Each structure stands twice: as structure tokens, then as C-alpha cells.
Amino acid sequence: MRILIVEDEKKTAAYLQKGLSEQGFVVDVGSEGEEGLLLATTIEYDLVVLDVMLPLRDGWSVLKELRRSGKLTPVLFLTARDSVDDRVKGLELGADDYLVKPFAFAELLARIRSILRRGPTRQAEQWVLADLELDPLRHKAFRNGQRLDLSPKEFALLSLFLQRSTEVLSRTLIAEQVWDVHFDSDTNIVDVAVRRLRQKIDDPFSQKLLHTVRGVGYVLEQR
Numbered sequence: 001m002r003i004l005i006v007e008d009e010k011k012t013a014a015y016l017q018k019g020l021s022e023q024g025f026v027v028d029v030g031s032e033g034e035e036g037l038l039l040a041t042t043i044e045y046d047l048v049v050l051d052v053m054l055p056l057r058d059g060w061s062v063l064k065e066l067r068r069s070g071k072l073t074p075v076l077f078l079t080a081r082d083s084v085d086d087r088v089k090g091l092e093l094g095a096d097d098y099l100v101k102p103f104a105f106a107e108l109l110a111r112i113r114s115i116l117r118r119g120p121t122r123q124a125e126q127w128v129l130a131d132l133e134l135d136p137l138r139h140k141a142f143r144n145g146q147r148l149d150l151s152p153k154e155f156a157l158l159s160l161f162l163q164r165s166t167e168v169l170s171r172t173l174i175a176e177q178v179w180d181v182h183f184d185s186d187t188n189i190v191d192v193a194v195r196r197l198r199q200k201i202d203d204p205f206s207q208k209l210l211h212t213v214r215g216v217g218y219v220l221e222q223r
């Protein structure tokens with residue numbers, strides 16, 4: 001397994017390279033955005049660990065260009081800013097996961113293993129399921145050719161469901177990915193958001209795509 005780390009803080013980069021090498025990964029390091037993008041587009045990696053704040057080209061732009069070039073390499077973002085906006089923006093651009101600095105190496109390793117188990121990222125420039133389509137770069141979603149009017153949160157939620165379609169997503173996972181990691185998953189905010197999303201993407205149409213899996217969570221799939 002080959003991993004690319006794009007990180008401008010030399011100490012962090014060296015520490016991650018050493019730790020991941022010891023775990024048996026082949027690790028390359030890019031020290032700024034342009035170099036990271038060049039490596040990520042020319043070499044086949046199983047995963048890219050991408051810092052958001054980078055010189056020359058930031059992590060958002062690297063991810064955007066990577067996806068635009070058709071590369072589906074999974075991307076784990078490292079961000080110092082634990083804001084909801086970053087989370088939403090990353091999901092829309094097709095990031096696979098986030099880790100907020102500072103983090104424990106064991107946590108990074110667990111996230112990396114989880115992404116690698118999931119297999120190649122399923123998103124392309126357009127994410128499609130049946131007649132439901134989402135275009136992350138143009139920030140538009142359609143069902144049966146009709147433009148869907150979604151709030152930023154609903155858009156992020158739909159991005160997550162499409163990215164991981166056919167996979168049952170727990171409320172906790174949804175809350176972590178779309179809201180804050182420290183979010184209290186006992187509240188029903190996820191259910192409310194899913195209900196609103198369903199009203200827009202499913203209610204007007206005969207074929208339902210967003211399903212409730214009792215006691216577990218939700219899944220977007222064709223039945």
C-alpha cells in the first residue's frame with residue numbers, strides 16, 4: 001500500500017512518514033500543494049493524507065484538481081480548523097475523511113485503515129444513483145433532470161449518502177461527517193435533516209432511494 005502525505009510542517013511530515021513506514025506502508029511526502037498535486041496525479045496511491053493549509057496551493061485546491069483530473073484516490077484531510085464549514089466543504093469536494101490537528105497517531109492509523117478497507121473512492125465528477133445526480137464541483141443536484149433546491153447541510157448530507165451509497169450509515173457517523181465530531185448523536189437532528197432531504201429527493205418521485213434501517217441508520221440505494 002502506497003500513501004502520499006502532503007504536509008508543509010517538516011516535523012509532522014517526518015513523524016507521519018516514519019510512523020506509517022513502520023506500519024508497512026510505502027510513504028512519499030510532498031511539502032507543498034503544487035508538489036503534492038503533481039505526485040498525486042502522476043503516481044498511483046492508495047491514499048492521500050492532505051493538509052488543508054499548504055503553501056503554493058491549498059488542500060482544497062489540490063483535492064479539486066485531483067478530482068477534476070479524474071483521480072479517485074481516497075483523501076484524508078488534516079485540518080487545524082475544526083469548523084463545520086470546512087467539513088461541509090471537504091465533503092462536497094469529495095474528501096473521504098477528516099482528522100483535526102492535533103491528533104494521536106493511533107487515530108490517524110485507524111482512519112487510514114478504515115478508508116482502505118472501504119476500497120477505492122466511488123465518486124467521480126458526477127455522483128449518480130438511478131436518476132439522482134450530484135455535481136460536487138458545480139454544487140448542483142438533480143433528480144429526474146429537475147434541479148433540487150438544497151441547503152448547504154442537505155447538500156453535504158446527500159454528498160455523503162451518494163459517496164457511500166448502498167452502505168448503511170449510522171446516525172453517529174452521519175453526525176460526525178456532516179456536523180461536529182463532538183455532536184450529541186442522541187438528539188434527533190440527523191433524523192430531522194434526513195426527513196427534510198427525503199422530502200426533496202424522494203417524496204415527489206415514485207422510486208424511493210433513501211431508506212431507514214431500523215435501529216441502525218440510513219442507506220441510499222435502489223431497491
Ligand code: CA
Binds near residue numbers: 007009052053054
Ligand atoms: Ca500546513
